[in-house]
Amino acid sequence: MLLREGLARLLTDSGIEVVGTAVDAPMLMELVRQQPPDVALVDIKMPPTHTEEGLVAAQTIRHDYPEVGVLVLSQYLAPEYALRLLSDVPERVGYLLKERVTDVAVLVDALHRICDGECVVDPTIVRRLIQRPRRNDPVSELTDREREVLSLMAEGRSNAAIGRLLYLSGKTVEAHIRQIFVRLGLEPSGDDHRRVLAVLALLRSTGREQS
Amino acid sequence: MQLRLLAGVLVVALGVHAMVIAWSHPLFSLAGSSVVGLATLLVAGLSLLVAGLVYWTRRAHNAVGPLLLAASGAWFAGEWDNPEMGSSLLFTIGLVLSGAVPALLAWAILCFPRGRLDSLLMKWTIAAGLVVSIGILGVGTVLWFDPATTGCTDCPRNLLLIADWPTFAESWQRAAVTVMGGWAVAAMLLVGSRLLRATPAQRRILGPVSIAGGIYLGLAAASFAVSITRGFLGSGTWDERLWFAEAISMVAIAAAVILDRIRVARMRTSLVDLVLELGRSLQTGGSLRQSLSRLLGDPGLLVAYPLTDGRYADANGQLLSIPPIDGRTLTPLVRDDRTVALLLSKPGMLGSPELVNEVSSAASLVLDHERLLAEVETRTADLTASRVRIVEAGDAERRRLERNLHDGAQQRLIVLLLTVRRARSQLGDLDDASNRRLDEIEHELTCALEELRRVAHGIYPAILADEGLAAALDFLASESNLLVETAPEGRFPPSVEHAAYWVVAEFVRHGRATVSATRRTDGLWIEVSGRLPSGGLIELEDHLVAAGASIRAEGGPGGVRLRANIPCE
Numbered sequence: 001m002l003l004r005e006g007l008a009r010l011l012t013d014s015g016i017e018v019v020g021t022a023v024d025a026p027m028l029m030e031l032v033r034q035q036p037p038d039v040a041l042v043d044i045k046m047p048p049t050h051t052e053e054g055l056v057a058a059q060t061i062r063h064d065y066p067e068v069g070v071l072v073l074s075q076y077l078a079p080e081y082a083l084r085l086l087s088d089v090p091e092r093v094g095y096l097l098k099e100r101v102t103d104v105a106v107l108v109d110a111l112h113r114i115c116d117g118e119c120v121v122d123p124t125i126v127r128r129l130i131q132r133p134r135r136n137d138p139v140s141e142l143t144d145r146e147r148e149v150l151s152l153m154a155e156g157r158s159n160a161a162i163g164r165l166l167y168l169s170g171k172t173v174e175a176h177i178r179q180i181f182v183r184l185g186l187e188p189s190g191d192d193h194r195r196v197l198a199v200l201a202l203l204r205s206t207g208r209e210q211s
Numbered sequence: 212m213q214l215r216l217l218a219g220v221l222v223v224a225l226g227v228h229a230m231v232i233a234w235s236h237p238l239f240s241l242a243g244s245s246v247v248g249l250a251t252l253l254v255a256g257l258s259l260l261v262a263g264l265v266y267w268t269r270r271a272h273n274a275v276g277p278l279l280l281a282a283s284g285a286w287f288a289g290e291w292d293n294p295e296m297g298s299s300l301l302f303t304i305g306l307v308l309s310g311a312v313p314a315l316l317a318w319a320i321l322c323f324p325r326g327r328l329d330s331l332l333m334k335w336t337i338a339a340g341l342v343v344s345i346g347i348l349g350v351g352t353v354l355w356f357d358p359a360t361t362g363c364t365d366c367p368r369n370l371l372l373i374a375d376w377p378t379f380a381e382s383w384q385r386a387a388v389t390v391m392g393g394w395a396v397a398a399m400l401l402v403g404s405r406l407l408r409a410t411p412a413q414r415r416i417l418g419p420v421s422i423a424g425g426i427y428l429g430l431a432a433a434s435f436a437v438s439i440t441r442g443f444l445g446s447g448t449w450d451e452r453l454w455f456a457e458a459i460s461m462v463a464i465a466a467a468v469i470l471d472r473i474r475v476a477r478m479r480t481s482l483v484d485l486v487l488e489l490g491r492s493l494q495t496g497g498s499l500r501q502s503l504s505r506l507l508g509d510p511g512l513l514v515a516y517p518l519t520d521g522r523y524a525d526a527n528g529q530l531l532s533i534p535p536i537d538g539r540t541l542t543p544l545v546r547d548d549r550t551v552a553l554l555l556s557k558p559g560m561l562g563s564p565e566l567v568n569e570v571s572s573a574a575s576l577v578l579d580h581e582r583l584l585a586e587v588e589t590r591t592a593d594l595t596a597s598r599v600r601i602v603e604a605g606d607a608e609r610r611r612l613e614r615n616l617h618d619g620a621q622q623r624l625i626v627l628l629l630t631v632r633r634a635r636s637q638l639g640d641l642d643d644a645s646n647r648r649l650d651e652i653e654h655e656l657t658c659a660l661e662e663l664r665r666v667a668h669g670i671y672p673a674i675l676a677d678e679g680l681a682a683a684l685d686f687l688a689s690e691s692n693l694l695v696e697t698a699p700e701g702r703f704p705p706s707v708e709h710a711a712y713w714v715v716a717e718f719v720r721h722g723r724a725t726v727s728a729t730r731r732t733d734g735l736w737i738e739v740s741g742r743l744p745s746g747g748l749i750e751l752e753d754h755l756v757a758a759g760a761s762i763r764a765e766g767g768p769g770g771v772r773l774r775a776n777i778p779c780e
Binding site for chain 1: 607614632662668676682685
């Protein structure tokens with residue numbers, strides 16, 4: 001399809017090696033099996049039903065080939081799809097809106113970060129999550145600044161990057177992050193692990209009582 | 212009425228007269244020899260008389276009553292062939308009628324209770340019995356029989372005597388008695404086979420009369436047989452025993468007839484109860500079915516109403532296949548030549564057409580009411596079904612459109628944006644005007660993509676089908692001024708999720724809204740409050756009713772609160 005070819009060309013132009021392209025899930029799985037790539041770029045919609053084949057394939061890859069990262073492209077703003085992807089194995093995965101691929105820098109950056117073991121969530125989705133009206137939710141207890149930090153964490157930014165973007169010192173960022181962990185009730189453990197949990201808390205906080 | 216009274220008085224007079232005769236000349240009578248005999252004569256005759264009068268009174272145009280009366284009369288008149296008789300005319304009539312009782316009673320039994328003989332065989336049998344017993348045995352014998360020659364010197368004159376041929380008369384009579392013996396056996400078999408071929412319900416009605424009648428005809432056959440060797444109807448020991456037995460079986464016949472009248476009267480009472488009960492419960496569909504199945508003792512009874520389009524439905528609008536596939540019997544209830552309903556009952560439960568007529572007239576009002584109810588319910592069901600089909604077709608079409616937008620237009624717009632950006636990077640440094648132009652193009656394309664996603668989501672929210680109601684509502688909340696108070700986890704049938712979602716979406720389209728949805732044992736309960744334009748409820752109802760929901764809405768233009776229960780099968 002046009003987009004697939006266009007993307008392959010774009011990535012090649014940007015110095016990323018495209019080892020192969022697939023038209024559907026079985027072909028994708030075969031490609032990954034034959035020569036596992038660093039990252040598989042997967043459209044959430046695939047033939048034959050164009051519903052969730054891509055998401056299922058992404059989860060399978062994450063499960064069967066832990067060393068292969070997955071970046072899922074979706075046309076849906078709904079965070080539930082991203083949540084499904086992240087809850088499983090919350091590393092080396094990304095979830096971007098499809099039109100994001102037109103911004104080469106963002107796409108290439110996301111691919112590199114996934115390669116490095118990070119999680120990437122589309123900033124638009126994160127922003128909507130932060131702004132969502134909610135009740136009985138620890139995320140609503142956060143200050144505006146803490147929320148800004150959390151949303152950048154959710155996008156997959158490092159402490160240094162967050163400090164740069166918000167014009168804060170590394171220490172201040174760390175203090176904010178510790179405060180976020182406390183407010184979200186996350187027990188001290190490995191920092192990386194808690195970062196992911198904080199993001200999941202954000203994704204899960206859906207503004208309703210769990211019934 | 213007067214005819215009945217007259218006939219009754221006549222037969223009573225006949226009976227009293229017969230007794231007097233029998234008493235005064237016991238030698239010529241089986242009854243006259245003892246008080247018991249006299250009482251038997253009287254009781255047997257009178258019981259037939261009473262049964263006949265009762266039947267005649269209740270059913271004026273039925274032959275059974277007059278036939279029983281006639282049999283009673285013939286029974287008493289049989290005593291007239293007595294020397295004490297005095298009147299030659301009555302004496303002669305006595306001679307003629309002395310063998311007529313079995314034929315008359317067989318007629319009454321075979322045409323009970325409708326008053327008509329059902330088959331040609333029955334008609335011929337009865338005709339033969341009357342001709343042989345009155346014509347050949349009665350009149351035929353009397354023509355050649357002079358009582359004086361046989362030793363009855365003080366007997367009155369035989370008015371029909373043509374020639375005094377005693378030997379010929381004896382042979383003639385023997386032949387006639389033999390024929391009558393055979394006839395009585397045939398009549399008995401006919402009564403028996405009629406009973407055996409009847410349906411269980413008919414058997415309940417026919418049983419007592421047929422059994423008593425069969426026994427009577429058997430006894431009559433026996434007494435004819437006893438008389439064959441002798442050649443005439445006499446008064447030996449066996450004759451006397453058989454005569455007593457016949458009298459008892461006649462009383463049994465009469466009792467059976469009267470019992471049947473009591474049964475019918477009771478049934479009428481229950482029918483009156485039925486009408487009263489139906490009148491009280493006229494509001495609810497299916498009440499006739501319940502009352503009738505109780506009345507007739509058939510719990511599986513169904514009442515099917517003909518609809519104007521030729522189909523059949525019960526009072527709740529449930530369509531029924533006619534003719535029934537499960538072997539039920541179909542009984543039409545007809546009024547004014549129009550079938551108002553069909554009763555589907557266990558075979559044989561409704562054997563009596565008389566009962567069907569009673570039901571038809573007793574429940575006429577309810578029948579009409581329920582037929583209209585069935586019509587309305589069926590039409591409503593048809594409408595609901597078509598509404599469901601329309602909504603389902605609409606949903607499927609929306610889903611298809613949403614996919615087409617994503618797979619077609621969106622892909623092309625993205626590729627276009629991609630191409631623009633690649634071109635831009637390949638073009639290298641550009642002047643400000645060109646950069647601005649390209650910025651505009653990129654901005655417009657981004658807006659187009661955003662717009663497209665919004666439109667596609669509005670057409671069909673994929674998240675609803677993929678992730679369920681809670682996720683879809685949350686997403687809607689993130690997009691609009693919606694507060695989700697509670698939303699149930701887990702999935703519901705697609706029709707339920709769609710209906711609930713569209714209701715909320717419709718509210719959201721017109722401003723702030725609050726929703727709370729919960730799962731209960733009877734399905735999904737959803738409560739939405741917000742604003743709706745006038746008539747806004749109707750569109751929502753389409754979706755809700757298509758999913759089988761019950762709805763309650765309150766409030767007005769200032770704010771509407773809608774509560775709906777959508778069942779999950």
